[in-house]
Amino acid sequence: MDQISVQHLLGIKDLNKKDIDLIFSAADNFKEVINRPIKKVPSLRDITVANLFFENSTRTKLSFELAQKRLSADIINFSSGSSSVKKGETLIDTVNNILAMKVDMVVMRHPNAGAAKFLSENVNAVIVNAGDGAHEHPTQALLDAFSIREKLGEVKGKKVVIIGDILHSRVALSNIFCLKKLGAEVMVCGPATLIPKFIGELGVKVEHDLMKALQWCDVANMLRIQFERQDTKFFPSVREYIMMYGLNKEKLDQLKKNIVIMHPGPINRGVELSSDVADSEHSIILEQVENGVAVRMAVMYLLASKLKR
Amino acid sequence: MQPKVIINSKAFQLILKRLCYELIEQHGDFSDTVLMGVQPRGSELGERIQRELKSITGIKVPFGKLDITFFRDDFRRTEKLLLADATEIDFVIENKKVVLVDDVLYTGRTIRAAMDAMLVYGRPSAVELLVFVDRRFSRDLPIQATYVGKRVDSIASQRVSVEWDKIEGEDKVLMFSTDKEK
Structure with a gap:
């Protein structure tokens, strides 16, 4: 070998x-x-x-x-x-x-x-x-892709959306490289202020509507809002972010299909992910x-x- | 150079049967005995022994596959990457008699690693070694087999390969004189 x-x-x-x-x-x-x-x-x-x-x-x-x-x-x-x-x-x-x-x-x-x-x-x-x-953050991306492969059989052809603070996220960048190399389709989703301007050039789709992104995907990788890296305000309020981009049971139920929920941790419970989703059978956070x-x-x-x- | 057939399919069957009868002689009803095939090639022999024992005695002796890769002593000493095969052991070996099974016994280093790897699954009461071919006079370590299919004399540049009906299409043992041939 x-x-x-x-x-x-x-x-x-x-x-x-x-x-x-x-x-x-x-x-x-x-x-x-x-x-x-x-x-x-x-x-x-x-x-x-x-x-x-x-x-x-x-x-x-x-x-x-x-x-x-x-x-x-x-x-x-x-x-x-x-x-x-x-x-x-x-x-x-x-x-x-x-x-x-x-x-x-x-x-x-x-x-x-x-x-x-x-x-x-x-x-x-x-x-x-x-x-x-x-x-x-290469090992995080590898373990994310490994977990998708374990859960869904393979990574190739799967649709993965990365949701949240793409701008400050090393996890997002490594994930995009890794998933693309393995033949997955990748989308990023979040408020325009938290999505780098030219990210489309990496071959990923950009979507600002959470529900559309969720309808499209097989896997949703929820990222933490990195308050420690944000020196200016990127969205009006945390409450508004939760309403627009926080994932909860209600939004998940509207999908009428099962998607896999991932999170690299640590979770801001109640912000990007509600507790009932984080602890649900759709979540593979502990497997990660x-x-x-x-x-x-x-x-x-x-x-x-x-x-x- | 063409490889030399040192055990043909007919002799292969006889040896397999003899090894089974030797096991029966020593282990009786196999109530405390488990077979453990060393991955990758020893597992094939282990499975065949298990099947043969079943057809002779009606007893299904527990059989597991043991991978020894991470216990080898040549990690970082070869150019080749050492990658593991699956380990499939669904029993504990605490106080059991373990029969380690491998196809060829050569330097003894694999068996040394196997004994280390095996201890993860408990402390056996005794360990025996069954091999199909023993390349005698070539040991690096003081390890000998309990049950031997055939002893062969060979030099380091030669290679002995046990081939299987299930994998290569015929049961036989070959000796290659250069390591280039496969």
Whole structure:
């Protein structure tokens, strides 16, 4: 079997369809592994991974950490809140100091787009992007597509709508790349202020009417409104946003068809998604979380496989 | 070079039957015994043994497929990517006698990995090894089989391949003299 074509996972943009299929096939294996009585395999026992989180994260960080532990890697964790970054150390200095402790792989989340790429060009370790600003969040897109494949059999030909704050979302961009590469049809839906102007050039449809988008789709991926990235007002009020773009049971019942509901988390309950929808049988939000561990194990296994001893 | 047939289909049947009778001799009614085929090629042998035992004794011995990929000791040491096959084990092996089944025993490294992989499913009371072909004098590890179909002498550049009716169209064992042929 051929190795994955990249040295680092910086974004879905750099992957080809074969890579994605390879990741999915390995993730199938790891999903079986994490459902065994003993959920651990020794593959990465001689690999040390540093998790560098320069931006808050709960799910992604735990998911990566669990994936590393399931693969028997040694790990060190770092979050910017409690570090010398606050004292003014540069990114390269921070990372090089950590690499001096003989680290083979770096999983990094950073508030600036391109941080992962910058690191991959300047330090000697495998870089896995766990989210860089509003740019990419490749493992999230992979686990989303993996979950669609698991639920609907395949991704090809499926209609997926991404709803909400597209402008500030790295999840949206990575999802668009990933779904397009796998042959899905993609639509984005949200208020005009939260949809980038030229997003149509990526080959996605744009729709501002939620009900029309829902009628069209097989899968709805609801995004969180990223209040922390919004420095100006993009819509008049949260209440108005909920009325226009919040998904609730009533709107779902009007569809007269079943669609799959996804959310990358964390959910603003009652904003983009009402509780009865988030907890309904249409939602695969918790499956996404489980698949996240398997997909991240697959990514790190495949990248580590190329690391020469 | 043409591969040499070292076990033809007729001898294959006889060996399969003999292995089954050896198992029956040791395990009686198989009340505490499970078969575990090492993926990918050992599973085929395991299934055949299970079927054969059923037709001889009427007993269906539990059979599982064990993938050992993530327990191998050559990860990051080959150019090739190691990708797993399915593991299908729907029983626990706690206090059971496990018969590991593989087609060819060569360096013993696969079986070492299999013993590690197996422990995920419990602590067996005993482990035995059944192989169809034993490439003797080529072991890297101190591992020997309990039940052996046929012992063959071979050198490292040769390759021994057990072929199956279900997969390749005929039951036979071949020896290739260069590793280029398939």
